[in-house]
Amino acid sequence: MSTTAQLVVASDAATMRAARDELVTGLRGLLGRNIRVAGAASRDGALVAGTPGNSPVVAALPLGAELRQAGPEGFVIRAVAIGGRRAIVVAANRDIGVLYGAFQLLRLLQTERPLAGLDLVSAPRLGLRLLDHWDNLNGTVERGYAGASLWEWARLPDSINPRYRDYARANASIGINGVVLTNVNANALILTPAYLGKVAALARVFRPWGLKVYLTARFSAPLEIGGLATADPLDSGVRAWWAAKADEIYRAIPDFGGFLVKANSEGQPGPQDYHRTHADGANLLADAVAPHGGIVMWRAFVYSSAVPTDRVMQAGDEFVPLDGAFRSNVLIQVKNGPLDFQPREPFHPLFGAMARTPLMMEVQITKEYLGQDSHLAFLAPLWEEVLRADTYAHGPGSTVAKEIQGIAGVANVGSDRDWTGSDLNQANWYAFGRLAWDPTLSSAAIADEWIRMTFSNDPRVVGPVQGMLLVSREAVVNYMTPLGLAHQMARGTHYGPGPWVTGGRADQTSVYFNRADSAGLGFDRTATGSDAVRQYALPVRNRFASRDSVPDDLLLWFHHVGWSERLRSGRTLWEELLRHYQAGVDTGRSMQRSWDSLERLVDAERFHRVQALLRVQEAEARWWRDASVLYWQSFSHLPLPPDYEVPRHPLDWYRQLRCPADPRKPRCDAVMGAP
Ligand code: GCW
Numbered sequence: 001m002s003t004t005a006q007l008v009v010a011s012d013a014a015t016m017r018a019a020r021d022e023l024v025t026g027l028r029g030l031l032g033r034n035i036r037v038a039g040a041a042s043r044d045g046a047l048v049a050g051t052p053g054n055s056p057v058v059a060a061l062p063l064g065a066e067l068r069q070a071g072p073e074g075f076v077i078r079a080v081a082i083g084g085r086r087a088i089v090v091a092a093n094r095d096i097g098v099l100y101g102a103f104q105l106l107r108l109l110q111t112e113r114p115l116a117g118l119d120l121v122s123a124p125r126l127g128l129r130l131l132d133h134w135d136n137l138n139g140t141v142e143r144g145y146a147g148a149s150l151w152e153w154a155r156l157p158d159s160i161n162p163r164y165r166d167y168a169r170a171n172a173s174i175g176i177n178g179v180v181l182t183n184v185n186a187n188a189l190i191l192t193p194a195y196l197g198k199v200a201a202l203a204r205v206f207r208p209w210g211l212k213v214y215l216t217a218r219f220s221a222p223l224e225i226g227g228l229a230t231a232d233p234l235d236s237g238v239r240a241w242w243a244a245k246a247d248e249i250y251r252a253i254p255d256f257g258g259f260l261v262k263a264n265s266e267g268q269p270g271p272q273d274y275h276r277t278h279a280d281g282a283n284l285l286a287d288a289v290a291p292h293g294g295i296v297m298w299r300a301f302v303y304s305s306a307v308p309t310d311r312v313m314q315a316g317d318e319f320v321p322l323d324g325a326f327r328s329n330v331l332i333q334v335k336n337g338p339l340d341f342q343p344r345e346p347f348h349p350l351f352g353a354m355a356r357t358p359l360m361m362e363v364q365i366t367k368e369y370l371g372q373d374s375h376l377a378f379l380a381p382l383w384e385e386v387l388r389a390d391t392y393a394h395g396p397g398s399t400v401a402k403e404i405q406g407i408a409g410v411a412n413v414g415s416d417r418d419w420t421g422s423d424l425n426q427a428n429w430y431a432f433g434r435l436a437w438d439p440t441l442s443s444a445a446i447a448d449e450w451i452r453m454t455f456s457n458d459p460r461v462v463g464p465v466q467g468m469l470l471v472s473r474e475a476v477v478n479y480m481t482p483l484g485l486a487h488q489m490a491r492g493t494h495y496g497p498g499p500w501v502t503g504g505r506a507d508q509t510s511v512y513f514n515r516a517d518s519a520g521l522g523f524d525r526t527a528t529g530s531d532a533v534r535q536y537a538l539p540v541r542n543r544f545a546s547r548d549s550v551p552d553d554l555l556l557w558f559h560h561v562g563w564s565e566r567l568r569s570g571r572t573l574w575e576e577l578l579r580h581y582q583a584g585v586d587t588g589r590s591m592q593r594s595w596d597s598l599e600r601l602v603d604a605e606r607f608h609r610v611q612a613l614l615r616v617q618e619a620e621a622r623w624w625r626d627a628s629v630l631y632w633q634s635f636s637h638l639p640l641p642p643d644y645e646v647p648r649h650p651l652d653w654y655r656q657l658r659c660p661a662d663p664r665k666p667r668c669d670a671v672m673g674a675p
Contacts, residue, residue: 004034006046011054014208015095019049019102022169026106046082047105049090049098057082058091066121067093073177073210074123075101077108079116088118096177096210103173111452122438128295128331128360128406129436130178130214131171131413132260137187137195143366145373146414146421151181157201164202167413168209174433179206180214180408184262184299188221191245200252212257214297217285219261220269221245232274233284242288250292258294259285260333260408265302278302278318279325286327297333297360297408298326300350301340303507310523310530311507312338316349320535324356331405333360336386338532339513341410342486343370343377343477346544346554347386349535351403352393358405361386365428366412369487369494370476373421375617376591377476378469380431380443387439392537401439409436422613423606426454427469443470461601464594471587477553479584479621480628483576484522484557487513488628496620497627500655514556516635520563520573522556533558552576563636574638581625582645588618627654 005027009020024035027047038046040056052059052067066076075092082089090101104122108115134142135149152161171179181199182190189195203213222228222241232238249256263270263281271281282298289296303314319332326332332354337345341364351359363383370377387401409432412420420426431446447469451462480497481488488510490498501510515523525532526545533545543549544558552567564572571579592614599607626647629640634651 004036005031007035007037008040008046008048008050008055008057009037010039010050010056011095013054013095015099015210016050016054018169018172018208019090019095019099022099022106022173023047023049023102026102026109030106030109046085046087047090048082048087049102051092051094051098054095055091058089061089061091063089063091067091069121069123070097071123073097073100073175074121075104076121077101077105077118078120079118088115099172099210100175107173107449107453111449112457124175124437125401125439126404126406126436128178128408129176129433130180130406130408131176131365131411131432132180132184132362132408133411133413134183134185134366135181136183136185137189141414142183142185143364143368143410144412144414145366146412146419146425147416148414150413150415151198151202153195153198156198160201160205163415164205168206168211170419170429171211171433172209174430175437176433177210178212178214178257180216180260180297182216184216184260185266185268186216186218186262188218188224190215191217191221191249192225193248196249196252203253203255207255212255213253214257214260215249217259217261218269219263219271219273219281230274231269233271233276233280234274239284239287242284246288246292246294250294256289256292256294258289258296258329260297260299261285262299262301264304265299277322277325279322282330283325283327286330290327290329294329296327296330297406298330299362300332300334300348301362305505305507310525310532311512312525313530313532313535316353316535319350320353322357323354326357328358331358331360333362333408335362336383338535339486341369343473343481344382344385344484344553345486346557347389347391347400349532351389351400352391352398352537353535355393359403360406360408361400361404362408362410363432365409365432367425367428369489370473370480371617371620372495373425374613375476375620376422376424376468376472376614378424378431378443378447378472379428380435380446381470381473383431383435384443387435390540392539396539398537407432407436407439423454423610424469424613426450455602455606458601461598464597468591468594472591475584475587475591475621477584478580478587479624482580482584483552483573484554485514486557496657497624497631497654499628499631515560516632518635518637520561520565521577521632521635522560523558524560525558529560563638574632574636577632578629578640578644581629585618585621585625585645588614588621592618622648623654627651630654 007023027035048057050058063076070076072094073096075097077090080087080089090105092098092101137153139148141149220231222231222238226241228237262268264272282296286296300315300319302318303311334348334350338348339345367377389400391398412425427450430450434441434446447466451465455461488499490496491501499510506512533541550558561573563574566572567576595611595614630647630651
């Protein structure tokens, strides 16, 4: 067998160079062979990568139909014969498709898939596949658990950290094609000339990797950096200011993607400050970027302290009446669920409810409410659940995946050496990109790929790690918020149990959401309660509204249920609650055992890091279970079965636990004692 393989890439354009370099590095590493790069195919067998426009070999192949299917970003990978020799071709319509195809080929090799007879066409199902960074200009990251922001604003544009390029490579390898650099709780300074120069420098690094740059726009920027007396979206001076600002941005960054906006939500300024609508606000910015081909992603995460209705209904009530009022380059960005990135929520009722408005879905990759950096929670099952949920908006089969044009993930990336705060958290960044490319992929398939590429193809590793990943999210649901409970985390940090949290703004407290009383538990969102079910299409509404058909895992989201009422299982609510909390702890333990079995199969460094975090998770799962069960018991007055693990401390002890005010790790292990 020859020790040299030939790679044919005929173009020297930046993205083609990126594809070529990835193939050379990847093939060298995976095959242990020298890779000779040529501009044209010779008699040797070869790997050919290119577009019909930049590669005579690709142009000569009969790939017309496949390339049409591949579209602007997709690719074709095929085993072919060139001059009687076996070859593999990675073909696309555009350079970026070739790069994505190169990564796919490397993925196939690295996961040991057979290459013989290879014949695949792949195109992304969603056009916008974005990471949203909640990164502040001072280097902190809101809800970030992986160290400081990657963006070194003080050093840019002169100093370019090599990690920027690696960040772009990682994203391109999973098809992510845009990045919002700044926090939705926005700072107008990012729109000043000095910062735009820094943004342009990042955009230059990202460009070959197909990664477009977007910024958050602070609605009051005309006041704060423009010297205007108003930010009223209907004011002609304000409109002129934003148009000029957009021109300035596009002069610096010709392929700038557009703006992401959080307005009139949690204290952010917005059009309602001037008695205008969200549509007035979004259209103002949309008109400014439209001449340049830009878009506006306007968030639907709004809830007002002045409105007494159920918090989860406010986005629907606010936005549905505006359907049809937005410019065509506006997308409404809707969180996966109507509350706030909980371990489990029903899908957001806005999906399917705005027929004339393009929607995007926003998910959290950073796990604000799911144990942050330290608990293992593989999120693909959560995202799969919502993408496949049927809205019935246009009859059966109207899944959330079909109702959206794009997806944004709140990044879990920071400057930590492992990028994401823990080794296993990387799986969520990976899974996000893969699902954004193809929302029909299964969690199991994504986990399988990631484990093979991250650890090993050894089935003794793949099996157990896949098992852990796939059960981890449900474990978190079970020990934190089983049976449809939500938002029971400690105030502020959202880390650790706090089902007793009360005071201050009602709809940010646990007691508002759990509605525990001597009769039972859960939020009545049927017609006898807040009637939030009315926001769903009829079949879904009926399914959620009826105790006979509501899924158990959303029961307490929609119903107030008596402690001793029997569920479909035949067990009472009280018994089911206890079982679920215990199941969460048990899964924490089984994940530990699975990992412990890998001691000699995974390198020592990563083995010990993951092992330590799984210990933390098991201890904190018990903390969650004991604190929650004792708190519910103070309402139900029902006993724990004799064989139930006895809580270590009385309820008051848990209630008085004060976590250290460490923004990175608000963990209480110091006070909890050894597990
Ligand atoms: O989940 C909540 C977070 C806030 C966040 C907000 C939002 C960026 O606790 O930190 O602010 O949602 O999505 O706007």
